[in-house]
Amino acid sequence: MAKAVRFDEYGGRDVLRVVDVPVPEPGEGEVLVRVRAAAINPGEAKIREGALHHLWPAAFPSGQGSDLAGVVTELGSAVAGFAVGDEVIGFTDARASHAEYVLVDAANLTPRPPAVSWEVAGSLAIAGATAYAAVRAVSPGPGETVAVSGAAGGVGSIAVQLARRTGAEVLGIAGPGNHEWLRSHGVKPVAYGDGLAERLRGAGIDAFVDTHGDGYVALAVELGVAPERIDTVADFPAVERYGVRAEGSSVKSAAVLAELAGLVAASELEVPIAAMYPLTEVRAAFEELERGHTRGKIVLFP
Structure with a gap:
């Protein structure tokens, strides 16, 4: 037993x-x-x-x-x-x-x-593959800016690092207690809560990864991010409403897991x-x- x-x-x-x-x-x-x-x-x-x-x-x-x-x-x-x-x-x-x-x-x-x-x-496996799929879905690249909600959570903390590896500037939406951790990983922290839209409006956001739900997809659309460059792993009603992506489980495989484990082993992913x-x-x-x-x-x- x-x-x-x-x-x-x-x-x-x-x-x-x-x-x-x-x-x-x-x-x-x-x-x-x-x-x-x-x-x-x-x-x-x-x-x-x-x-x-x-x-x-x-x-x-x-x-x-x-x-x-x-x-x-x-x-x-x-x-x-x-x-x-x-x-x-x-x-x-x-x-x-x-x-x-x-x-x-x-x-x-x-x-x-x-x-x-x-x-x-x-x-x-789950957080890593979800972050991997979400970042791939919005395709950030050098010279672009991608925002990640829930940036210090299980999925978000991996997504910000994978997005940073593409050469994009990454904005991590998180509470103040996680801002130093985000900075140490090359991510620009942005506090959530009242006034968030104003704090993000001038950033020229090209892509948005939502790991939290609770209205972030609507915010990304309001900020002018194209729906095909928004991916949510938490707000499924918003997928139908706004036509955004929801590819959080689309790459779950041993091959992706091996790739992520290799990055961890090489101290390139925390x-x-x-x-x-x-x-x-x-x-x-x-x-x-x-x-x-x-x-x-x-x-x-x-």
């Missing part, structure tokens, strides 16, 4: 339980991974609350979690390129990584570079870690996430 997070109905953090479940057996093309670190994501809280039932309904009892890093303990049939004992980074689409053991399609795994810590490795919790404190981890002011990722250690 092994520990895993489960919930039997939609609701708040109190519906989350850590229970004993059988250790799963890998099937064809699958790898069993002993999880060493698994990040939590805002979308997981929304799914658990039932807010995304129309898009991604839960079947109860439901597990949760997509990101993972760990050690291969067993191989299913027709798996090549991995061996028992390999240290890997990956993701699962089965809502299952908040657990001691998880089955993963071998195609969704990549080796963990030794220079990438477990907590960063277990935080990289994935900030806000907090780490044991699996048994999953409710406390989501309580911190839902406060909405963490820099970077929150990680569970099974």
Whole structure:
């Protein structure tokens, strides 16, 4: 038996339980991974609350979690390129990584570079791929200016760095407590809140990445950014209303994960870690996430 997070109905953090479940057996093309670190994501809280039932309904009892890093303990049939004992980074689409053991399609795994810590490795897949896709969607380049909302969050903190690598000037919308971190990464900080439109109006913004929602797409349109150069990972109603992009999950793959892990290993990308919790404190981890002011990722250690 092994520990895993489960919930039997939609609701708040109190519906989350850590229970004993059988250790799963890998099937064809699958790898069993002993999880060493698994990040939590805002979308997981929304799914658990039932807010995304129309898009991604839960079947109860439901597990949760997509990101993972760990050690291969067993191989299913027709798996090549991995061996028992390999240290890997990956993701699962089965809502299952908040657990001691998880089955993963071998195609969704990549080796963990030794220079990438477990907590960063277990935080990289979803936020990293989302940031990668969003920046690629708006195509910033040298001589251009791109703004990123939620610039110190799990996705935003990676997006600002990837946007900076294109040669564009990057404006990071965030609270004052994160301004020095943004400056240290070559990003110009801009305080959110009253007067934001006026602070941005003269910047000549060419592209906008919205990782926060709450009206930022409307603001970008008001500032004259072309809809095809606005990408949101948080405001899905705005996609239909304004015709903007929503390509946050369009590049999730082992190849992109390997590229991002390589940047981290080369000290060319930082994935900030806000907090780490044991699996048994999953409710406390989501309580911190839902406060909405963490820099970077929150990680569970099974």
